[in-house]
Amino acid sequence: MLCTAESSFAQNVTVSGSVEDEFLGTALGDVHLSLHESDSTMIKDSLYCTSYMDRHGNLTAYQYQTSFAPQENRTYFIRAVKGGYGDVWMPFTVTDKGKNLNLPAIKMRRMLEKALDEVVVKATKVKMFYKGDTLVYDATAFKMPQGSMLDALIRQMPGVTMNDAGEIFVNGRKVDELMLNSRSFFKGNRKVMLENLPYYTVKDIKVYDRQSDMSRALGYDVGGKSYVMDVNLKQEYNRGYIANVEGALGTKDRWLARAFLLGFTDHWRFTLLGNLNNVNESRHIGESGNWTPATMPKNMLTTRSVAGEIDYHGKDGIVKNTLTASYTSTTDVCESRSRYEQFLEGVTPVSQTESFNSSGNRRWEVRDEFMLTKPFYLRVTPEFNYSKTNNRFNSMFDQWTDTLTASQRTRGFGEGKAWNGNIEASGVFNIGKNQKYLNLYVKAEHTGNDFESAQRYNTTQYVNNQQTVQHNADDISNRTTSGLASADFNMKLFKGVDMKLGERLFLYNTETHDYLYHPDTLVLASQIDALSAVTDFNNSYDSRTNVTENMVSISFSGKGQYKSMPNSPLTIEYQRWSVGVNVPIRHESLDYQRGALDTLARQNTLFVNASASFRDVSDDGKLDFRAHASFNQRGAMLSDRITYRDDSQPLIIKLGNPDLKGFITSNFGMDFYNKKGKNQQQWHAGASADFYHRQTAQSVSYNAETGVYTYKPVNVRGAYMLKAKFDISRAIDRNRYWMWQTNADATLNHNVDYAMLTGMTESEKNVVNTLTLHDGAYIQYNKGALNVRATGDIRWRHSEGRMYDFDKLDAFDFQYGLSARYTIPVLNTTISIDGNMYSRRGYSSGELNSDDFVMNASISQPLFKGKLIARVEAFDLLHQLSSTRYEVNAQGHTETWYRSLPHYVMVHLVYHWNKDMNRLKHIH
Missing domain, CATH: 2.40.170 (Maltoporin; Chain A)
Known part of the structure; x- marks a missing residue:
């Protein structure tokens, strides 16, 4: 499977190699390989791999191949990950941009395991750890009730706070963007993902300073990085679709109906959601602990909305396009008393x-x-x-x-x-x-x-x-x-x-x-x-x-x-x-x-x-x-x-x-x-x-x-x-x-x-x-x-x-x-x-x-x-x-x-x- 890649203005170079067990010297399959910058920034999440079998079905070779546009005389890394084996980072340097590279085999070493007689050891999953400069929360380590959504999971993560507006803070620092599989989601509207993505679909949540798309295109860092929370789905949900439908009735004439559909292919992502309710409440009982008089909704809000997004990422991430459309109708009733x-x-x-x-x-x-x-x-x-x-x-x-x-x-x-139309364009x-480099930007707007x-x-x-x-x-x-x-x-x-x-x-x-x-x-x-x-x-x-x-x-x-x-x-x-x-x-x-x-x-x-x-x-x-x-x-x-x-x-x-x-x-x-x-x-x-x-x-x-x-x-x-x-x-x-x-x-x-x-x-x-x-x-x-x-x-x-x-x-x-x-x-x-x-x-x-x-x-x-x-x-x-x-x-x-x-x-x-x-x- 080919995933998003960093691009530059140099010509493409093809890098290939194989993976072996270091002790046995035999081919090692089912390895996840990714391409990284020298500072560990990911260029490609998954490299294309081919398994070769003999006539008896035994694995004889496991080879990878990828193409990307590197900077000359710059070091890059191939990272290999497989369960039961230690991670391997293989460095290589591109000295001639016109020449393809065939790298030495990546040697992976099995991690030491000790058997304990008559002793049952039950491992406790680590909920959070640092991997380089990235803070990783293992979503599978959190035991959430069935039916919980992403917001309930995030509220349980150590060091994380979230207010009712959906703003997220990690160790006191505000998160700039909530992403899905390292891609922007619904123009950065956090609540769409927080309230509709089931927690069981999440593999892990990473918090890090993200390199901008402009930096990826140039091949080096320019401008500041954004502080992001990246929600990564489990492998089985990365291709296919996820859907939720919910209906609710309550006393005091309360009602709610909503639906959510998220679909993936190799290059496309489709999202469709609808929401009808007169509840104006997104907090969850027994989870948030923030039912304060100051944070109560200050009105009686009825909402009717529908929204959709079509997101396309082309081969190697060279072309991207995101189309979003929405309609929202609200009725808001507010009653107040004030003393000044x-x-x-x-x-x-x-x-x-x-x-x-x-x-x-x-x-x-x-x-x-x-x-x-x-x-x-x-x-x-x-x-x-x-x-x-x-x-x-x-x-x-x-x-x-x-x-x-x-x-x-x-x-x-x-x-x-009221109406507003605008168009903006930037080029680097x-x-x-x-x-x-030269960065150009123009914007025209009429309101x-x-x-x-x-x-x-x-x-x-x-x-x-x-x-x-x-x-x-x-x-x-x-x-x-x-x-x-x-x-x-x-x-x-x-x-x-x-x-x-x-x-x-x-x-x-x-x-x-x-x-x-x-x-x-x-x-x-x-x-x-x-x-x-x-x-x-x-x-x-x-x-x-x-x-x-x-x-x-x-x-x-x-x-x-x-x-x-x-x-x-x-x-x-x-x-x-x-x-x-x-x-x-x-x-x-x-x-x-x-x-x-x-x-x-x-x-x-x-x-x-x-x-x-x-x-x-x-x-x-x-x-x-x-x-x-x-x-x-x-x-x-x-x-x-x-x-x-x-x-x-x-x-x-x-x-x-x-x-x-x-x-x-x-x-x-x-x-x-x-x-x-x-x-x-x-x-x-x-x-x-x-x-x-x-x-x-x-x-x-x-x-x-x-x-x-x-x-x-x-x-x-x-x-x-x-x-x-x-x-x-x-x-x-x-x-x-x-x-x-x-x-x-x-x-x-x-x-x-x-x-x-x-x-x-x-x-x-x-x-x-x-x-x-x-x-x-x-x-x-x-x-x-x-x-x-x-x-x-x-x-x-x-x-x-x-x-x-x-x-x-x-x-x-x-x-x-x-x-x-x-x-x-x-x-x-x-x-x-x-x-x-x-x-x-x-x-x-x-x-x-x-x-x-x-x-x-x-x-x-x-x-x-x-x-x-x-x-x-x-x-x-x-x-x-x-x-x-x-x-x-x-x-x-x-x-x-x-x-x-x-x-x-x-x-x-x-x-x-x-x-x-x-x-x-x-x-x-």
């Missing part, structure tokens, strides 16, 4: 809002990616999407200080459509020798959206006992066209130092039409006959923005290397240091017309931005230190610098600021990874600092008599955020049944803003320091069919302000609980249960200071040899769970409650099947 307390000296305005919002969205999307790696690197990606939206909402707002100041009741609806060309909305405001101001009713109808349209072209020239400056020169041109044009009308009833603008008679010209505008930006850049970098294993001939190369500077020169113009205001504003900026990084890896690759720093500047938004007044909403006024300046920020960070511990111990520590030397904030002026807020963008200085984190995981016992893990972090947010009372001559500078300390930990016992995990999590937020009447704020969230999963032998019945206590203290809203005990349970039974899974799930048996959010900044603090998915019981039926095409083997 503003920080002002001498007075503390408090507001409370209750809102209900229902929205719908339909989206169509199609995308194609074509890639060519020979005779040069070329990537072309066209994409188009179209969506239609609608929404209905109503809210109740009350504002008070010592007494009730203002109230507002709002209801409305809206509808709109070697220029002579010595690793010089349009149209939106109409209608609102009815019923406002009462109690100081002057005034009540008003106002109807708004908004008509908003936007058209944006942009283009980007860049060129980078890369070369080796001298030994160990690379240089990169870059040039980028960016063009941008956008036209906006935003008009407000005041009809006498709740109606959309398109339904009004005489628009001019009800137009609010002071709150309506037309604008046209043009941007031209030219950026030049230069950077230098150096490389380091380390051994994959102490006595291994393989070395791993990495970027040891880099420094770079970029200079964006930007010209902006804004033609703006609003009521009597008709102006043409311009802004020209030139900035110097810089970045640097350093990395040092120990000789054995077990210790890894990384540091980075950056300094960045950018201009203010030109639309914020227009002198305008927007009072389209009662109780809210928005102003522009012609004196507004741009942003200046700097960032520093460092991380240290240690993989040297015993019992699979690995730990990571990191720290970062973000300094906002100048940024834009919305200054707030509050009128205590009318309850009106006035917002104006202003510059603030001196804000910063400091972060530190530490995470460690380790097996406790020698058999690795017991595992513990902790993830601790601390954040200090020094927030700066401005606020003032109406009538004051200048804004008061508000400074609030919020310290957040958090630690989450678990201890787990996992042996065979039994998994028990005890969890604990605590988060403390302490806020102090510099105002004389600022009351210190202390909010605690803490959780502790237990989850368990057990599969009954013979019956294969799996019972899962988790119970957690969630407690909150220090909230201003008394109803949020509570203790909520949340219990979930499920039971599943495989039928028909595991092809059919029946499962019953019960969520929130005690009816305790809701969703909350707590935020503090320099202007105030907000506490928000959301209605969550109600408790329910659900019955699932899941059917799995697959067909293995690899059983049809031919012996040559």
Whole structure:
């Protein structure tokens, strides 16, 4: 079988050889052979092999052959792997690109085995180990209930955490991409694979820094590597198809139906999936341990979607193409209550809002990616999407200080459509020798959206006992066209130092039409006959923005290397240091017309931005230190610098600021990874600092008599955020049944803003320091069919302000609980249960200071040899769970409650099947 290959601009060389038993000197068959770079990067996963038999069926020779385009005078490796034998790495060097190579026989040595009389030894599979710079998780070592998907497996892997958005972290480092058999999957949409790929199909999961396709095409490393998690399927699932169908019904009118089909041939991969549900929940009982009020879904979401992907990899990976299409329809219902307390000296305005919002969205999307790696690197990606939206909402707002100041009741609806089309292309060309190359990139994009909305405001101001009713109808349209072209020239400056020169041109044009009308009833603008008679010209505008930006850049970098294993001939190369500077020169113009205001504003900026990084890896690759720093500047938004007044909403006024300046920020960070511990111990520590030397904030002026807020963008200085984190995981016992893990972090947010009372001559500078300390930990016992995990999590937020009447704020969230999963032998019945206590203290809203005990349970039974899974799930048996959010900044603090998915019981039926095409083997 031929697999994906690295390509270059040199001509192909054919490499051949044979495999023998070192002791017997006889042919050795059924050996897996692969081709690798000198740093162990895989070029070909499986080499073409031929078995020769005599007339009695005995193996007489086992020979391999492969063709690839090498770099001259560069060392490569053939790797041979066979069960019961030690791995062999055979080096060879291509000195003449016009000559084929016949290598000496690969000699494989059988591993020593000792028989122990009257002693039964049962091996414990190692769940994780390092192979060079690759962290490998053996999926077969994890005992998961039948019917489990990939996400359940990943949550059990030591050192791995995963949030509800599907973001994966390994030892504190975020995974850039989740891949399937070393190939991208569904545009990087992790949830598709996580929720649909059965765990039993997975052989192992590898985590490593992946060389880019561009680097593979050039034949040497260029740019940075991406940190990937590579899911590798078992051999029997690499050719054929896998399919799942699931249906479920529950109480509270809950329902779910979904299907998944994944098919493989030697060069093609087909994926088709459909999903219909009103559950909005992907966590699993007894597995995730993260059923916290803060992470509960904040809405009632109904989803109807279908998507498909066709992926083609040609011979030797020279041509690749991926076509993806999808349709998604959602209905989203959100109900919330929010309490906001503003920080002002001498007075503390408090507001409370209750809102209900229902929205719908339909989206169509199609995308194609074509890639060519020979005779040069070329990537072309066209994409188009179209969506239609609608929404209905109503809210109740009350504002008070010592007494009730203002109230507002709002209801409305809206509808709109949006579309986007873009195409991007990149090409890379070697220029002579010595690793010089030119990288070209172009992108063109057009976006349009149209939106109409209608609102009815019923406002009462109690100081002057005034009540008003106002109807708004908004008509908003936007058209944006942009283009980007860049060129980078890369070369080796001298030994160990690379240089990169870059040039980028960016063009941008956008036209906006935003008009407000005041009809006498709740109606959309398109339904009004005489628009001019009800137009609010002071709150309506037309604008046209043009941007031209030219950026030049230069950077230098150096490389380091380390051994994959102490006595291994393989070395791993990495970027040891880099420094770079970029200079964006930007010209902006804004033609703006609003009521009597008709102006043409311009802004020209030139900035110097810089970045640097350093990395040092120990000789054995077990210790890894990384540091980075950056300094960045950018201009203010030109639309914020227009002198305008927007009072389209009662109780809210928005102003522009012609004196507004741009942003200046700097960032520093460092991380240290240690993989040297015993019992699979690995730990990571990191720290970062973000300094906002100048940024834009919305200054707030509050009128205590009318309850009106006035917002104006202003510059603030001196804000910063400091972060530190530490995470460690380790097996406790020698058999690795017991595992513990902790993830601790601390954040200090020094927030700066401005606020003032109406009538004051200048804004008061508000400074609030919020310290957040958090630690989450678990201890787990996992042996065979039994998994028990005890969890604990605590988060403390302490806020102090510099105002004389600022009351210190202390909010605690803490959780502790237990989850368990057990599969009954013979019956294969799996019972899962988790119970957690969630407690909150220090909230201003008394109803949020509570203790909520949340219990979930499920039971599943495989039928028909595991092809059919029946499962019953019960969520929130005690009816305790809701969703909350707590935020503090320099202007105030907000506490928000959301209605969550109600408790329910659900019955699932899941059917799995697959067909293995690899059983049809031919012996040559």
